[in-house]
Amino acid sequence: QEREETRERYSRALLTLFVSCRSVHDLCALNQTWAEALEVQKPLVSPASLNIIENIQILHECKHDRNEHLRQVLVEAQSDNSIDHVLIPNYYEEDQHTEEDDHEQLLQILSS
DSSP: OHHHHHHHHHHHHHHHHHSOOSSHHHHOOTTSOHHHHHHHHGGGSOHHHHHHHHHHHHHHHHHHHHHHHHHHHHHHHHHOTTSOGGGSOTTOOOOOSOHHHHHHHHHHHHHO
């Protein structure tokens, strides 16, 4: 359920950023999900914008992989006393901001 909601937010953000519209109904029909609308509208997105979208996806994948790797290192460090704990940051926390915050930051960057 949460994954589906994230996909919907992500699709809505991409449509808003990369598809010209005059109203929300130009982006997504009443009987469509945002993900479905993104697939329908994708042919209207320029190749340069598709490249930007791909880079955004890669960035999110790298961020997720980094978090998973750090989590694994911390778990191993807690179970293995031979690791020097000074080398492991004790301030590590999973990012507290949401994907929506990322989209808001992206909107701010693009508008400047």
